[in-house]
Amino acid sequence: MLPLEVLEQAQAELTDWQGSGMSVIEVSHRGKDFVECAQRTEAKLRQAMGVPDDYRVLFLQGGATAQFSVVPLNLTAPGQLACYLKTGAWSGKAIAAARRQSVEVEVLADQSESSYTTLPAPGSFNPPSDAAYLHYTPNETIGGVEFDYLPATGSVPLVGDFSSTILSRPLDVSRFGLIYAGAQKNLGPSGLCLVIVRDDLLGQARSNTPDLFDYAAMAKADSMINTPPTFSIYLLGLVLDWVERQGGAAGLGQLNQAKAAALYDAIDASDFYTNPVTPHARSWMNVVFTLADPALDAVFASQAAAAGLTNLKGHRSVGGVRASLYNAMPLSGVEALIDFMANFERRQG
Numbered sequence: 001m002l003p004l005e006v007l008e009q010a011q012a013e014l015t016d017w018q019g020s021g022m023s024v025i026e027v028s029h030r031g032k033d034f035v036e037c038a039q040r041t042e043a044k045l046r047q048a049m050g051v052p053d054d055y056r057v058l059f060l061q062g063g064a065t066a067q068f069s070v071v072p073l074n075l076t077a078p079g080q081l082a083c084y085l086k087t088g089a090w091s092g093k094a095i096a097a098a099r100r101q102s103v104e105v106e107v108l109a110d111q112s113e114s115s116y117t118t119l120p121a122p123g124s125f126n127p128p129s130d131a132a133y134l135h136y137t138p139n140e141t142i143g144g145v146e147f148d149y150l151p152a153t154g155s156v157p158l159v160g161d162f163s164s165t166i167l168s169r170p171l172d173v174s175r176f177g178l179i180y181a182g183a184q185k186n187l188g189p190s191g192l193c194l195v196i197v198r199d200d201l202l203g204q205a206r207s208n209t210p211d212l213f214d215y216a217a218m219a220k221a222d223s224m225i226n227t228p229p230t231f232s233i234y235l236l237g238l239v240l241d242w243v244e245r246q247g248g249a250a251g252l253g254q255l256n257q258a259k260a261a262a263l264y265d266a267i268d269a270s271d272f273y274t275n276p277v278t279p280h281a282r283s284w285m286n287v288v289f290t291l292a293d294p295a296l297d298a299v300f301a302s303q304a305a306a307a308g309l310t311n312l313k314g315h316r317s318v319g320g321v322r323a324s325l326y327n328a329m330p331l332s333g334v335e336a337l338i339d340f341m342a343n344f345e346r347r348q349g
Contacts, residue, residue: 088140169253
């Protein structure tokens with residue numbers, strides 16, 4: 001979901017951007033107007049996230065999935081050790097991709113025994129000092145599990161896949177060596193992957209790394225070795241203006257916490273709905289729950305859609321229901337879902 005006011009502004013500017021008589025998707029990415037647009041978008045992102053000066057911001061393509069392979073290509077030599085935390089489907093995919101890049105992967109914590117409904121306890125894992133990095137997925141969209149702490153890694157760089165939780169609350173970027181995130185949850189449309197990387201980690205890419213995936217090469221070229229995802233960068237800038245109007249990451253954090261708390265309270269107060277995740281590990285962004293009778297899953301999703309509540313079907317691997325409460329979802333939308341859930345439960349009783 002994107003903020004309606006952002007979509008309306010993009011609509012109004014679509015055929016005549018900045019008085020050019022052209023759409024933003026028609027102008028040259030090398031032209032002065034778009035270069036300034038990209039620079040403004042980066043500056044807004046740095047401000048919104050508090051990105052320190054010794055970090056580069058890259059606008060890349062291939063989505064976060066590409067970064068599963070690109071991170072080890074940039075941060076390891078073949079056979080080098082890298083550590084991972086396995087807390088769900090997406091961290092599992094990152095692990096598999098790293099192994100295909102000839103990385104010696106050490107999984108410091110694997111939550112599969114709990115069916116990915118728990119998190120490793122703080123301090124229960126410790127990456128060896130010779131590890132190239134520790135990778136984790138702060139929010140697992142399929143299982144609805146989210147870290148409520150930042151892993152301690154000592155001198156080992158911390159790498160985070162923030163695709164589904166970026167800018168949902170304040171974040172201390174200085175605790176990380178590298179952050180990456182697909183844009184399509186909280187930042188804008190698909191087609192853009194954001195990478196924030198500390199300067200000292202640049203220049204280590206393997207010799208066979210394509211230029212488009214070499215962080216140092218892309219940083220040197222201001223992410224414009226080739227034509228970047230121009231419309232996505234432009235729309236990200238509009239979203240960041242909207243974020244500022246919401247009180248920044250702090251304001252969004254308060255709202256997101258309230259949205260999630262309201263929905264979890266409704267689930268916990270019911271004997272009909274159940275959330276399987278350990279309470280402290282529950283995601284603010286993706287609230288999953290099951291119904292007392294799994295045969296009602298399809299009925300629930302169908303009737304919800306008829307009531308204007310869409311995209312509630314749980315992932316095919318776990319079933320049930322999943323409500324994604326990304327930044328643009330208003331509290332009123334969550335309240336509408338809670339009302340529908342109560343009415344559905346009464347009808348089934």
